[in-house]
Amino acid sequence: MNIHTYEKAWLIAAMLLIVGFIATITYGSIGLGIAMVDDEGGSIDPNEVFDHEEFSDPGVQQVGEDEYEVYVRAQTFTFVPSPIEVPAGSEVTFHVTSPDVIHGFSVVGTNVNTMVIPGEISTMTVEFDEPGEYGLVCNEYCGPQHHEMSGQLIVTP
Ligand code: CUA
Known part of the structure; x- marks a missing residue:
């Protein structure tokens, strides 16, 4: 393994961590049934x-x-x-x-x-x-x- 391979490995690990965080948040909102306030439903005057x-x-x-x-x-x-x-x-x-x-x-x-x-x-x-x-x-x-x-x-x- 050279230095370049390590760098790549860490990059992938960092990306997996981010994906993991997003998955946790998404799962949390579904699992607990919390309806997030967003503009999914649209807006109205x-x-x-x-x-x-x-x-x-x-x-x-x-x-x-x-x-x-x-x-x-x-x-x-x-x-x-x-x-x-x-x-x-x-x-x-x-x-x-x-x-x-x-x-x-x-x-x-x-x-x-x-x-x-x-x-x-x-x-x-x-x-x-x-x-x-x-x-x-x-x-x-x-x-x-x-x-x-x-x-x-x-x-x-
Ligand atoms: Cu409280 Cu409507």
Whole structure:
């Protein structure tokens, strides 16, 4: 082995380390179910939420045999619509935004929990295996009735 080979080996080791770090972060976010705030879901003018194609009249849309898109408005101090009904065993993608202040969108007892920022659409896909009823709560302080901000998700058989 000459010096050049060592240099190459260290270079590869350094690169593997970086890949490892990225993998750890990615795995962490999936494993713990933390929805990262990013622009994956797209952005929206908060002043136009009520005029938006989907968010003006949010609800559940079936887009495939077992696939649903759910549009939710988190607003002071409620979730629209509520209750939300989706069938068990289907792939459900939530799109949540806010027309006013920062809210949270959390499905109690699951790892669905995201911050909802005006101007951002938070998107996450989940599958509910078992039928049941879940509460929706807001985990971000949003004003005097923050503690009363709730909704319901019904997973039908
Ligand atoms: Cu909405 Cu707290």
